[in-house]
Amino acid sequence: MKTLLILGAGTAGTMFANKIIRKLDRHEWKIILVDKDETHYYQPGYLFLPFEINKPEEIIRPKRKFVPAGVEFVLSDIEQIEPGANKVTLTKDNRVIQYDYLIIATGTDIRPEQVEGMLGGGWQQNIFDFYTFDGANKLTNFLKTWKGGRMVVNVAEVPVKCPVAPLEFVFLADWYFTRRGMRDKVEIIYSTPLPGAFTKPVATTLLGNILEEKGIHVEAEFNIGEVNSSNNVIRSWDDREIPYDLLVAIPTNMGDPVIERSGMGDELNYIATNKHTLQSEQWENIWVLGDAANLPTSKAGAVVHYQMDAAIENLLAHMGGRELKASFDGHANCFIESGFNKGLLLDFNYDVEPLPGLFPLPVVGPFKLLGESMFNHWGKLAFGWMYWHIMLKGIDVPFLPNDFSMTGKNAPKLVNLNQTL
Ligand SMILES: Cc1cc2nc3c(=O)[nH]c(=O)nc-3n(C[C@H](O)[C@H](O)[C@H](O)COP(=O)(O)OP(=O)(O)OC[C@H]3O[C@@H](n4cnc5c(N)ncnc54)[C@H](O)[C@@H]3O)c2cc1C
Known part of the structure; x- marks a missing residue:
């Protein structure tokens, strides 16, 4: 009996387990899925909690409900991965699992301690995150009684998962405070290490215009160096200061510490992964899915969905001694809530930036790209x-x-666009 071990039962690990079980011979393969947490969180729902669009119980389910029959689910933290020995040690009972193939889908998480002073006196007093279930719930309670002031939403460094979520937060905050009749009492500042609202030029211009229309000030190229929670000020490495009454922090995102413990990642604990095949660059029997990989596309659930078939096809090819052919093109799409029951949609890949148009069908849509x-x-x-x-x-x-498609997209600035690809 051979073993396929999947680490992480979040979006990628769960989706993968459900797909691969239909492809492998159960008499030949044992599939084990490991996660440290019983609960599956629908992370896009974290954005909606502070504005009372979702209730906490609506965005969680037991993980086991999504584990297919025939897959062994183990609830445990992972102590160590030893890729050279094809071995993983779990913290629960020090269980050692010897694998033939390993899938790493341990995601990424916030690390507020990476920003000096962030975990000082103000943490969860007037400094909150909304990238965790706990953080989003605490922020919800804070906002219910907040009387207004200066709200600073700070992205500490990139990449962060769902890179548009911080923008959605400021758009929804504008809507939420308007609905509560206190928009004139709240100043909203969006501070980002990027030169503008987004990473790619066409979307940056468009999103920047929307921020301006909503009276949200953008503090661009702000690389946070310190939070001074005694004075309620954040300071950048180039000594710019932004005072706040409420700081909504998107701290540094990093891969799980087990990747660091196992010496498998870069400085942010992301694993070097082939961007087309999803195979680890270093170990040929390891595939890396979702946010744990160092891919140059967005860290997003939609991306996990689009990469799944290429990963499985290549894994099966490798198992069968065939050439890896399936190719993931970096396809990503992200809905951006912009408040007042409206939203935008971005659709892009490794080579083509988000463009205006209609999705998925030309003329019909029904979704509007970048509008x-x-x-x-x-x-x-x-x-x-x-x-x-x-x-x-x-x-x-x-x-x-x-696969990403240009169907329905308008590329009026093709000459400029080519310079940015
Ligand atoms: C606020 C917010 C809004 C978002 N909005 C969107 C959106 O609108 N659209 C979109 O597509 N995506 C969105 N995302 C991103 C999306 O949720 C993630 O990209 C997606 O969940 C990544 O899947 P993953 O499997 O790689 O990681 P995860 O789903 O995070 O799963 C990782 C799993 O690994 C487990 N794990 C980690 N380390 C260990 C360990 N040492 N031992 C055992 N288990 C471990 C964790 O418990 C977890 O279950 C959003 C994220 C946030 C935070």
């Missing part, structure tokens, strides 16, 4: 349903092809 629409907002809400009922269960979505 606000109510349909996009409904799409974002429907994504939650799709996540629990279709994506996690590894069911194919025929109307969302894995």
